[in-house]
Amino acid sequence: MAEFCMPSLGADMDSGALVEWHVKPGDPVKRGDVIAEVETNKGVIEIEVFEDGVIEQMFVQPSQQQIPVGTVIAKIRPEGVPEAVGAPTSATRMAVVQTAPVPTPVVENTRPVVVAPSEGAPQRVRVSPLARKIAADLGVDLSAVIGTGLHGAIEKADVERAAAEKQAAPPQEPVAAPPVAPSLVVPPPATPPPAPVMAEAPPVPKPGAVDFQTGMRKAIAAAMARSNRDIPHYYLQMSIDMSRPLRWLEAENQKRSIKQRLLPVVLLLKATARALSEVPALNGFWIDDQHMPQEAINIGIAIALRQGGLITPAIHNVDLKSLDDLMEALNDLIMRTRTGHLRGSEMTDATITMTSLGDMGVETVYGVIYPPQVALVGLGKVVERPWAENGMLGVRPVLTATLAGDHRATDGRTGAQFLDILNRNLQEVEKL
Amino acid sequence: MTEVEIREVVLKSLRRLAPEADFTKLSPDENVRQALDIDSYDFLMFLVALDEALGVEIPESDYGQLISLNDVIRYLATRLTATV
Numbered sequence: 001m002a003e004f005c006m007p008s009l010g011a012d013m014d015s016g017a018l019v020e021w022h023v024k025p026g027d028p029v030k031r032g033d034v035i036a037e038v039e040t041n042k043g044v045i046e047i048e049v050f051e052d053g054v055i056e057q058m059f060v061q062p063s064q065q066q067i068p069v070g071t072v073i074a075k076i077r078p079e080g081v082p083e084a085v086g087a088p089t090s091a092t093r094m095a096v097v098q099t100a101p102v103p104t105p106v107v108e109n110t111r112p113v114v115v116a117p118s119e120g121a122p123q124r125v126r127v128s129p130l131a132r133k134i135a136a137d138l139g140v141d142l143s144a145v146i147g148t149g150l151h152g153a154i155e156k157a158d159v160e161r162a163a164a165e166k167q168a169a170p171p172q173e174p175v176a177a178p179p180v181a182p183s184l185v186v187p188p189p190a191t192p193p194p195a196p197v198m199a200e201a202p203p204v205p206k207p208g209a210v211d212f213q214t215g216m217r218k219a220i221a222a223a224m225a226r227s228n229r230d231i232p233h234y235y236l237q238m239s240i241d242m243s244r245p246l247r248w249l250e251a252e253n254q255k256r257s258i259k260q261r262l263l264p265v266v267l268l269l270k271a272t273a274r275a276l277s278e279v280p281a282l283n284g285f286w287i288d289d290q291h292m293p294q295e296a297i298n299i300g301i302a303i304a305l306r307q308g309g310l311i312t313p314a315i316h317n318v319d320l321k322s323l324d325d326l327m328e329a330l331n332d333l334i335m336r337t338r339t340g341h342l343r344g345s346e347m348t349d350a351t352i353t354m355t356s357l358g359d360m361g362v363e364t365v366y367g368v369i370y371p372p373q374v375a376l377v378g379l380g381k382v383v384e385r386p387w388a389e390n391g392m393l394g395v396r397p398v399l400t401a402t403l404a405g406d407h408r409a410t411d412g413r414t415g416a417q418f419l420d421i422l423n424r425n426l427q428e429v430e431k432l
Numbered sequence: 433m434t435e436v437e438i439r440e441v442v443l444k445s446l447r448r449l450a451p452e453a454d455f456t457k458l459s460p461d462e463n464v465r466q467a468l469d470i471d472s473y474d475f476l477m478f479l480v481a482l483d484e485a486l487g488v489e490i491p492e493s494d495y496g497q498l499i500s501l502n503d504v505i506r507y508l509a510t511r512l513t514a515t516v
Contacts, residue, residue: 253492258483261492263472306452306469334473359471 004074006067007047009040009347013219015066016040018073027055029076034343036073041215043311043340045347052079138163216309227371231286232407235366238419241389242382242397245429264382265356266326268401270432271425272354272377273297273318279418281410282403283351285372291409300350300370301330303337312370313342314350323432358382358399367404374406375415377422438486438508442501445481449474460502488512 006016016038023035034046035055053076060073067073135142138159145162245267253261276283276297284293297319300312313336315321315329336342353370358381365378380400387396401422405415425432443455450468458467465475479490488511490498498504 250492258476258480258489261476263476265472304471306450330473359465 002051002053002076002078003072004035004049004076006038006069006071006073007344007348008069009038009045009344010219010223013040013069015068016045017064017066018060018062019044020062021058023055025055025057029053029055038344041219043342045342045344047344049076051076053077053081054079135159135162213308220309223370224368227368231369231371233369234405234407234412234415235402236405236412236415236419237364237400237402238423239385240399240401240423240426241387242399242426245426246382246397248429260324260327262323262327263330265379266323266330267426267429267432268356268379269299269301269315269318269326269330269354270321270323271422271429272352273299274425274432275418275421276352277319278421279414281414282375282405282418284374284409285351286374286406286409287372289408291374294351296349296351298349298351300353300373301333302353302355303334305338311337311342311347312350312353312355313337313346316345316349352377354379356380364400365402367402369404369406374409375418376404378402378404433486433509433512435505435509438505438512439501441482441485442504442508445478445485446470448481449478458501461500463499464501464504465499482508486512 006018008014009016019037019039021036023029023033029035029049030052031050032048035049036047037044038047039045056075056077058074060067060071135145140159140163142159145158242264246264249262249264249267256262280293280295281291283297284291286292296317298314298316299318300314302310302312304310313333315326315333318326321329333342333346350370350373352373352375353367354377355365355367356379357365358379361381363380363383365380367376367378369376378401380402382397382399384395385398387394387398401419403415403419405412446464446468447453447455449470453468458464464470470478475495483489486508488508490507490511494507497507
């Protein structure tokens with residue numbers, strides 16, 4: 001009997017809320033099927049199963065309650081195994097659900113937690129920092145405010161409405177509102193007080209945006225603090241003459257309709273993947289003092305979200321995809337990142353990250369590695385530069401590529417080999 | 433198609449890419465990509481949207497002519513009259 005646990009969708013996630021089941025008991029599932037949606041501080045993520053079988057039982061119902069990573073949320077009967085006789089009834093099963101080991105090795109601070117999944121458990125109430133500040137200023141009791149934001153989040157407008165009502169109808173018992181368990185309410189931000197930027201920004205954030213951003217910021221903070229604390233980074237940079245690859249791309253794009261055009265990043269992705277297959281030490285993880293290079297080359301792409309924050313979902317098996325397939329995969333990934341339909345595997349499977357800040361005019365990126373990965377490739381803007389070659393001086397479009405490497409896992413020489421091969425792959429662009 | 437109509441199409445396509453932007457603050461001679469924080473991927477999506485709405489395929493070699501809102505509208509107006 002396979003236990004299906006709340007997955008960890010990144011080094012920075014320790015719990016998530018179940019938004020929706022896509023299956024019901026008795027449904028057959030295949031490896032890769034999306035069976036549930038989980039809300040994390042990176043948005044709603046679709047969760048896949050990793051084996052074929054039949055959904056036997058679910059232990060958790062959709063709610064806003066945070067479920068710790070590793071909690072068993074369903075049982076799946078592997079294909080071919082007959083239905084268990086005398087299996088514990090759902091009632092006894094529901095009583096205590098224990099955590100199982102985390103399926104992915106990403107989380108370092110897993111602690112055994114016992115969760116009683118529950119109707120009747122207090123609902124977590126979301127309050128935007130701005131709403132909280134205004135509530136404090138106006139003396140409004142947040143437990144009496146009905147939120148109208150995403151998932152019932154309390155927004156500025158809700159607090160203001162409650163304050164107005166309070167003035168109109170003087171003291172009385174709080175209006176019927178769900179009881180709030182103090183321990184589950186998002187704690188007010190510690191000093192300093194909520195970012196003043198929010199308070200004065202005129203375009204009012206969409207419902208839930210403030211709360212979501214706070215969560216994402218915390219998640220990024222946790223992962224990056226861990227990276228800087230644990231990973232001894234080394235940095236290498238190389239100037240790459242892009243005239244040949246860009247000329248090739250221009251000629252190629254002229255043959256294509258606008259929808260089929262390739263972006264330069266696609267060449268860089270493929271060239272990186274090819275280089276990684278020659279220097280596999282940079283593709284993988286560092287877990288529990290062990291270097292674990294991975295065979296699959298899944299490149300996580302740093303995608304900035306317009307409302308702030310960033311997500312680094314992976315394109316799987318980049319080395320095995322054609323340039324057209326990569327462009328399509330990139331299209332699909334960016335679309336889904338922005339509309340919030342990423343898959344769990346895309347959030348966890350990246351074996352290396354690539355970040356490109358050239359659009360902002362940045363020439364050189366000194367990346368912070370996303371643990372437990374061991375390297376990050378940084379790409380800057382392609383700029384025209386004087387370029388000396390064979391005793392001749394010319395002007396060439398030049399890209400600065402950097403590698404941030406984990407010095408526990410690899411040494412500078414490995415990183416240097418990678419950049420050298422990356423350059424060679426780009427010069428031999430027609431082979432990509 | 434008049435310049436006013438082209439302008440509407442352009443703005444509609446941009447709004448889809450940058451729903452949070454305050455378009456009243458966008459000056460017609462400003463660098464659109466910088467003002468609205470449109471990266472190279474979004475820019476390509478913008479061109480695809482223009483192609484779908486107006487049937488104008490913009491070649492890569494013309495990207496340099498498309499800096500401000502006015503540039504884009506002028507460029508499209510020229511292309512549209514040329515093809516009619």
